[in-house]
Amino acid sequence: MAAGTLKPEYRHEPVMLNEVLDQLKLKPGSCVCDCTLGGAGHSLRMAREVGDSGLLIGIDQDDMALEAASARLDEHAPDTPRKLLKGNFGDLDELLVSAQVPGVDGFLFDLGVSSPQLDIPGRGFSYNEDAPLDMRMDPGNNTLNAAEVINTYTEADLTRILRVYGEEKFARQIAREVVRRRETAPLRTTGDFVEAIKAGIPAAARRHGGHPAKRSFQAVRIEVNHELDVLERGLEAAVRWLNPGGRICVISYHSLEDRIVKHLFAELSQGCTCPPEIPVCVCGHVPTLKVETRKPLVATADEVAANPRARSAKIRAARRL
Numbered sequence: 109m110a111a112g113t114l115k116p117e118y119r120h121e122p123v124m125l126n127e128v129l130d131q132l133k134l135k136p137g138s139c140v141c142d143c144t145l146g147g148a149g150h151s152l153r154m155a156r157e158v159g160d161s162g163l164l165i166g167i168d169q170d171d172m173a174l175e176a177a178s179a180r181l182d183e184h185a186p187d188t189p190r191k192l193l194k195g196n197f198g199d200l201d202e203l204l205v206s207a208q209v210p211g212v213d214g215f216l217f218d219l220g221v222s223s224p225q226l227d228i229p230g231r232g233f234s235y236n237e238d239a240p241l242d243m244r245m246d247p248g249n250n251t252l253n254a255a256e257v258i259n260t261y262t263e264a265d266l267t268r269i270l271r272v273y274g275e276e277k278f279a280r281q282i283a284r285e286v287v288r289r290r291e292t293a294p295l296r297t298t299g300d301f302v303e304a305i306k307a308g309i310p311a312a313a314r315r316h317g318g319h320p321a322k323r324s325f326q327a328v329r330i331e332v333n334h335e336l337d338v339l340e341r342g343l344e345a346a347v348r349w350l351n352p353g354g355r356i357c358v359i360s361y362h363s364l365e366d367r368i369v370k371h372l373f374a375e376l377s378q379g380c381t382c383p384p385e386i387p388v389c390v391c392g393h394v395p396t397l398k399v400e401t402r403k404p405l406v407a408t409a410d411e412v413a414a415n416p417r418a419r420s421a422k423i424r425a426a427r428r429l
Contacts, residue, residue, distance in 0.1 A: 122149030123359055123418045127405050128216060131357045131425035134158055138213040141165040141204075141349075143197035143342060148177035150216055155185035164190040165207060167197055169246035196246065198338030200345035211351040217342065217358045219365050221245070221329065233329060235321035238299035243329045254328050258301060259294045263287045273336075273364065274327030282308035282324060301325075326362065336364060343372050347396060350428035355400070357425045366404065366422050373399050373426045397426040 122128075128150055134140055134157040142151040145166035155164045164181075168174050174192055181190060195203045197217065204212070221233050232242035232254060241255035261269070263283045270279035285308035286295065295301050305321045306314060314320045330336060346356050360366040376397040380389045404422035412419045 121415045121417075122153070123218065123415065123421045124405065124407050124411065124423055125150060125153060127423055128357055128359070129153060129157065131400060131405075131423065132157075132214040132216065132355050134162075134214055137161040139163040139165070139209065139211070139351075140214040140216070141167065141209075141212050141346075142216050142218075143167050143200065143346070144216070144218040145177050145192065146173050146218070148180045150218060151177065152180060152184055154214075154216070155181060155188035155190065158188060160187040160189070162188060163209075164188055165204070165209065165212070166190065166192045167195055167200070167203060168192075169194065169196045169249070171248075196249075196338060197342035197345075198334075200342050200349070204345075204349055209349070211354070212346075212349045213351050213354045215346040215350065215354075215356040217339075217346075217356075219335075219339065219358065219360050232298055233325070235298060235302050235319055235325050238297050241296060241298060241301060243325075243332045245333050250333065252332055254301075254332055255294070255296065257328055257331055258286060259290050269331050270324055270327045272327075273330040274323035274325075275363070276323040276327065278309045278313065284308065298325075301328075330364075336368060339365060339368055340372065343369065347376060347428065352428055354428045355425060356397075356428075357423060360404075360422050360424070361420045366424070369424045370404075373397060373424060377426065396429055398429055400425040400427055 132140065132154070134154060136159040138158045139162060140154045140158055142154065142165070145151055145168040148166065151164055151166050158164060166177055168177070171194070174194055178192055191207045193203050193207060229237035229239045232239045241253065241258060243254040244250045266283035266286060267279045270276040270282055276282065282305050286304045289295060289304050295304060302321045305324050309320050343358070350356060358369045360369055377395045377399050379393060379395050380391055381393050382389050382391045401424050404424050407418035407421055
């Protein structure tokens, strides 16, 4: 592949792009940070919004994503200054310090695994392709992979992960089946894991509700990449770096992520927490955010039809006071 050619697997449509731009309210000269750069679907439009007097910061832990994004921005937004940083948004403080950025006017978090990652069989994210059990978003820096989780965690820990992270109704039965099978031989591929999941779910339950492995794969992926801890750290750091009036926009794809965003925004938008019977505030608590989305925004029916990944997407946004 020639240098500067966008990899086909990173040609994907950004989810709820118009809603993101409406919430961020970028203008020429703004500094915007895309914490989940991917193929620069959102970043390309954000770069055009901030123009040649602004700055686009893009963060991704995937080398292929950074390469693809750089090529796309070179082609379609060459005049916008940019800094593309390899890393995890859980380390946002360190990344922005290294970029020597004094403050940021807008942050975007587009959570979950990108479609290109799902579509590359060797990454082990997909239950539709037989591949080694991996699921690491950053293989170079993460030693824990899906095979280790599935083959070494106790039955109780597997049950907890599947139930909490995957909201899997049959977590205990699946965990028991995984442990039973690995006593004979380790589960080495995604196909091995899918078969164990199917065996742990009653036949009647497998006939509806989508692919029976979806929730379990989500759960193991979250465990491997510590996604929920990383999300909380990244959001808290983003709020610290926001300039007054700056905005943060988060696209989540499952209830666990959305709940973290909702609760953090609510906590940081709360003022005095003193009991009502105390006439004068003594807690000194002042809000740092104003929530801009009373309810999460969802994709239109037309977008879902054109881009199925948008079906479960929810946007929450807040403004720095």
